[in-house]
Amino acid sequence: MSANRSYYVNRRDFLLSASALGALGAIAPSLLTAGAARAAEGGDVLNGSHWGVFKATVKDGRWVGIDAWEGDPHPSPQLPGVLDSVYSPTRIKYPMVRRAFLEKGAGAAVEERGNGDFVRVSWEQAMDLVVSELKRVNETYGPEGIFAGSYGWKSSGKLHNCQSLLRRALNVGLKGAFVNSTGDYSTAASQVIMPHVMGTLEVYEQQTALPVVVESTDVLVFWGADPIKTNQIGWTVADHDTYPYMEEFKKTGKKVICIDPVRTQTAKFFDAEWITVRPQTDVALMLGIAHTLYAEELHDAEFLENYTVGFDQFVPYLTGESDGTPKSAEWASEICGVPADKIKELAKLFQSNRTMLSSGWSLQRQHHGEQAHWMLVTLASMLGQIGLPGGGFGLSYHYANGGAPSANSPVLAGITDGGAAVEGAAWLTQAGAASIPVARIVDMLENPGGDFNFNGKAQKYPAVKMAYWVGGNPFSHHQDRNRMVKAWQKFETVIVQDFQWTASARFADIVLPATTAYERNDIENVGDYSLKAVLAMKKVIDPVFEARNDFDIFSEIADKLGAGDAFTEGKDEMGWLKEFYSAAEQQGAAKNIDVPDFDTFWEKGILTFEIPEEAKQYVRYGDYREDPLLEPLGTPSGKIEIFSRNIEKMGYEDCPAHPTWMEPIERTGTPDAKFPMHVDAAHPEYRLHSQLCGTKLRDEYMVAGREPCLINAKDAEARGIADGDVVRVFNDRGQLLAGAIVTEDVAPGVVRVFEGGWYSPVEGGKPGSLDAYGDVNNLTVDIGTSSLAQGNCGHTAIADVEKYTETPPEVTAFDGPKAE
Numbered sequence: 122m123s124a125n126r127s128y129y130v131n132r133r134d135f136l137l138s139a140s141a142l143g144a145l146g147a148i149a150p151s152l153l154t155a156g157a158a159r160a161a162e163g164g165d166v167l168n169g170s171h172w173g174v175f176k177a178t179v180k181d182g183r184w185v186g187i188d189a190w191e192g193d194p195h196p197s198p199q200l201p202g203v204l205d206s207v208y209s210p211t212r213i214k215y216p217m218v219r220r221a222f223l224e225k226g227a228g229a230a231v232e233e234r235g236n237g238d239f240v241r242v243s244w245e246q247a248m249d250l251v252v253s254e255l256k257r258v259n260e261t262y263g264p265e266g267i268f269a270g271s272y273g274w275k276s277s278g279k280l281h282n283c284q285s286l287l288r289r290a291l292n293v294g295l296k297g298a299f300v301n302s303t304g305d306y307s308t309a310a311s312q313v314i315m316p317h318v319m320g321t322l323e324v325y326e327q328q329t330a331l332p333v334v335v336e337s338t339d340v341l342v343f344w345g346a347d348p349i350k351t352n353q354i355g356w357t358v359a360d361h362d363t364y365p366y367m368e369e370f371k372k373t374g375k376k377v378i379c380i381d382p383v384r385t386q387t388a389k390f391f392d393a394e395w396i397t398v399r400p401q402t403d404v405a406l407m408l409g410i411a412h413t414l415y416a417e418e419l420h421d422a423e424f425l426e427n428y429t430v431g432f433d434q435f436v437p438y439l440t441g442e443s444d445g446t447p448k449s450a451e452w453a454s455e456i457c458g459v460p461a462d463k464i465k466e467l468a469k470l471f472q473s474n475r476t477m478l479s480s481g482w483s484l485q486r487q488h489h490g491e492q493a494h495w496m497l498v499t500l501a502s503m504l505g506q507i508g509l510p511g512g513g514f515g516l517s518y519h520y521a522n523g524g525a526p527s528a529n530s531p532v533l534a535g536i537t538d539g540g541a542a543v544e545g546a547a548w549l550t551q552a553g554a555a556s557i558p559v560a561r562i563v564d565m566l567e568n569p570g571g572d573f574n575f576n577g578k579a580q581k582y583p584a585v586k587m588a589y590w591v592g593g594n595p596f597s598h599h600q601d602r603n604r605m606v607k608a609w610q611k612f613e614t615v616i617v618q619d620f621q622w623t624a625s626a627r628f629a630d631i632v633l634p635a636t637t638a639y640e641r642n643d644i645e646n647v648g649d650y651s652l653k654a655v656l657a658m659k660k661v662i663d664p665v666f667e668a669r670n671d672f673d674i675f676s677e678i679a680d681k682l683g684a685g686d687a688f689t690e691g692k693d694e695m696g697w698l699k700e701f702y703s704a705a706e707q708q709g710a711a712k713n714i715d716v717p718d719f720d721t722f723w724e725k726g727i728l729t730f731e732i733p734e735e736a737k738q739y740v741r742y743g744d745y746r747e748d749p750l751l752e753p754l755g756t757p758s759g760k761i762e763i764f765s766r767n768i769e770k771m772g773y774e775d776c777p778a779h780p781t782w783m784e785p786i787e788r789t790g791t792p793d794a795k796f797p798m799h800v801d802a803a804h805p806e807y808r809l810h811s812q813l814c815g816t817k818l819r820d821e822y823m824v825a826g827r828e829p830c831l832i833n834a835k836d837a838e839a840r841g842i843a844d845g846d847v848v849r850v851f852n853d854r855g856q857l858l859a860g861a862i863v864t865e866d867v868a869p870g871v872v873r874v875f876e877g878g879w880y881s882p883v884e885g886g887k888p889g890s891l892d893a894y895g896d897v898n899n900l901t902v903d904i905g906t907s908s909l910a911q912g913n914c915g916h917t918a919i920a921d922v923e924k925y926t927e928t929p930p931e932v933t934a935f936d937g938p939k940a941e
């Protein structure tokens with residue numbers, strides 16, 4: 122193994138070769154149900170996923186090949202893992218119940234959860250248990266006893282949306298008696314602060330169109346963003362339309378800068394200038410640039426005057442008049458590690474060129490994460506290019522192909538949770554008896570009845586006794602694993618419904634096997650932003666083993682709760698799909714576009730739509746710039762709020778009324794830092810969170826049979842670590858084993874372990890156990906970003922690394938529980 126090898130490129134070459142597809146298709150034939158009916162014989166079946174549209178080849182009822190749809194300009198190399206996820210040994214085959222729970226009832230031996238002692242039960246027995254537990258907890262503890270705020274990256278599809286289906290069952294069957302969750306793990310801090318600053322969510326909105334960026338942007342900055350990596354994935358079905366524009370931008374030879382502790386795929390693709398910043402200190406770096414602009418009178422006073430409020434209140438802080446500390450380039454350099462001259466150079470470069478500041482989301486998945494994008498907006502306001510073609514800032518160029526121009530297409534309807542109707546994003550749902558900010562789940566468990574603040578409201582944590590989790594993997598996505606293992610014991614009952622034996626399933630009492638999106642029919646839009654097609658997601662194969670569709674499981678639960686008709690409204694799978702499609706047909710008429718009838722669409726499999734010229738010219742905030750009075754923002758002042766009176770009124774010490782540098786709870790580079798290394802817990806290059814970690818793809822990236830840990834050559838040498846060694850990464854919260862990749866691609870003082878590696882404790886259920894595989898959330902901090910957004914801090918962690926000299930323990934996470 123060479124020090125600078127790109128394991129991603131090796132892997133990708135492997136994955137894209139035809140022989141690799143063949144090899145993956147041939148995995149574990151014994152895992153197939155003997156009599157699987159032939160859902161689609163011989164030919165190609167079109168389906169889609171977070172990884173894109175694909176064609177499946179089926180032989181004798183078995184899915185044997187996967188090819189990207191020809192309309193996909195940049196297929197994800199993860200596609201073969203999608204196929205393998207259906208047949209992998211990590212598949213949940215049957216309903217299973219934890220032995221102590223089955224024999225002694227709810228709440229029995231909760232400290233044993235996670236030790237893998239399960240008993241196979243029939244579906245009938247499992248469903249009786251589930252329904253009797255729902256009733257018992259509801260009757261004993263009232264409307265706040267059941268947590269159904271289940272979060273995660275469930276599969277694409279408008280009907281088999283397991284989280285909406287769960288809440289629908291409890292809405293109709295238990296009159297909404299459940300605790301819900303608000304927000305997400307992706308953008309929790311930004312989606313709360315941005316409405317105060319810009320009047321919109323920003324993070325899930327269309328960006329200035331990429332053709333405009335190619336044409337007009339002179340300096341393209343990726344600030345903690347790796348779009349070449351992250352645009353593989355879409356929330357609906359990924360289109361990958363960003364990639365051709367990235368190619369075009371590269372061809373122009375214009376400047377690209379990546380500000381990141383890691384030399385990212387994006388940095389390599391563009392051969393960009395790589396500026397390493399000390400992790401968690403970007404606000405200081407931005408302030409240093411802002412200070413330079415102000416001190417040298419390079420800021421756009423006219424823009425600030427006409428389009429923003431509160432700059433006057435911010436300036437005394439910037440200059441140090443209010444706190445005695447000028448936020449100069451020299452001051453910033455001390456904190457962020459970027460040389461002062463470089464900071465000044467960036468200020469001038471940005472100011473004298475059309476500059477697009479494109480930021481990813483890791484910056485706000487940190488303690489005080491609200492400040493990063495607020496300060497970015499402030500910096501962009503000082504540069505005065507917001508609303509100009511190719512200038513300003515963008516918070517979604519790296520996600521779901523934001524900036525790919527939008528087609529004139531209809532948008533499909535989808536299943537609702539049956540609660541009060543809401544406009545906009547699904548997570549804004551009002552359903553449920555109570556709701557908590559999604560990442561505060563462990564606080565809730567530890568502190569029932571306790572007070573918490575959230576976006577200006579003082580609230581109390583409900584006393585929850587049971588969890589029903591679908592379509593998410595909290596034992597991957599949540600921070601501080603050991604604290605969580607302990608807190609989970611407060612649940613009397615935990616139900617997990619999934620198709621993979623995730624750690625969450627292994628820590629449950631009742632485990633129900635769900636189908637994958639490839640064992641049922643559904644429909645979905647293609648391209649979150651481009652909306653370029655409507656896809657029939659056709660069943661590829663019949664359900665394997667005893668897997669059932671989420672829709673059928675929840676229909677039965679609703680029925681047993683006496684509300685089956687309210688749940689199904691008398692419609693079966695195809696009945697619902699036709700209804701969702703009819704919304705598209707109606708829009709077709711209104712938008713004057715040709716939308717065929719359902720049967721023609723289903724037969725065809727995919728409908729693509731034209732991208733109008735004006736969509737290719739879209740400039741975000743162009744209208745606002747044109748006429749700030751007639752096109753005001755949705756903020757209280759109608760302008761960009763550099764100072765927010767609303768936030769001021771909340772009076773939170775951890776979120777002042779203008780962007781502010783605040784020390785995180787821990788970081789490297791301070792005299793009192795307890796550990797020398799920052800842990801970069803970024804999103805994985807080769808999977809979607811924990812999804813596909815249970816597949817053959819793992820063979821392509823594991824190092825010493827474990828999750829890779831990238832470490833700088835200097836740090837490795839100082840610790841006697843060689844490429845390929847097993848290392849222990851540890852801090853006061855937890856410890857994991859990983860395989861070292863010694864490289865110059867991470868800055869000194871940083872190790873990178875991707876999120877989503879499957880938690881594989883040596884002693885399952887025991888807090889503090891060594892994790893033999895490499896779940897990075899053993900190391901991260903479980904606190905809210907601030908009282909404002911209460912988001913997760915998955916990018917806040919410092920640790921140390923050592924060579925592991927003992928015999929490394931076996932990785933057991935991928936074997937399923939011992940009872941099988």
Ligand code: PGD
Nearest residue numbers: 273274276306307592593594598618635802810811812915
């Ligand atoms: P996934 O691995 O995608 O992770 O956390 P999330 O829980 O979304 O889990 C989805 C689960 O749903 C899988 O187990 C999959 O098998 C299951 N599933 C998929 N489709 C279906 C279905 O149709 N039915 C059922 N029943 N189950 C299904 C992701 C979260 O992690 C996110 S979004 C972010 S942004 C956060 N990122 C970080 C981070 O950057 N750093 C750290 N340290 N931690 C993070 N955690 C967060």
Ligand code: PGD
Nearest residue numbers: 307345346351354380400401481482483803804808809810
């Ligand atoms: P990350 O990889 O966590 O992705 O998108 P997001 O932008 O949050 O972080 C992006 C970059 O920030 C990384 O290169 C990381 O090194 C850098 N970084 C970390 N800390 C700092 C810091 O303090 N300062 C600076 N300047 N940079 C820092 C996540 C988005 O991706 C989300 S939310 C989801 S749910 C999807 N998940 C995946 C996925 O799991 N796998 C892939 N391949 N693609 C995805 N796309 C989506």
Ligand code: 6MO
Nearest residue numbers: 305306307308
């Ligand atoms: Mo996310």
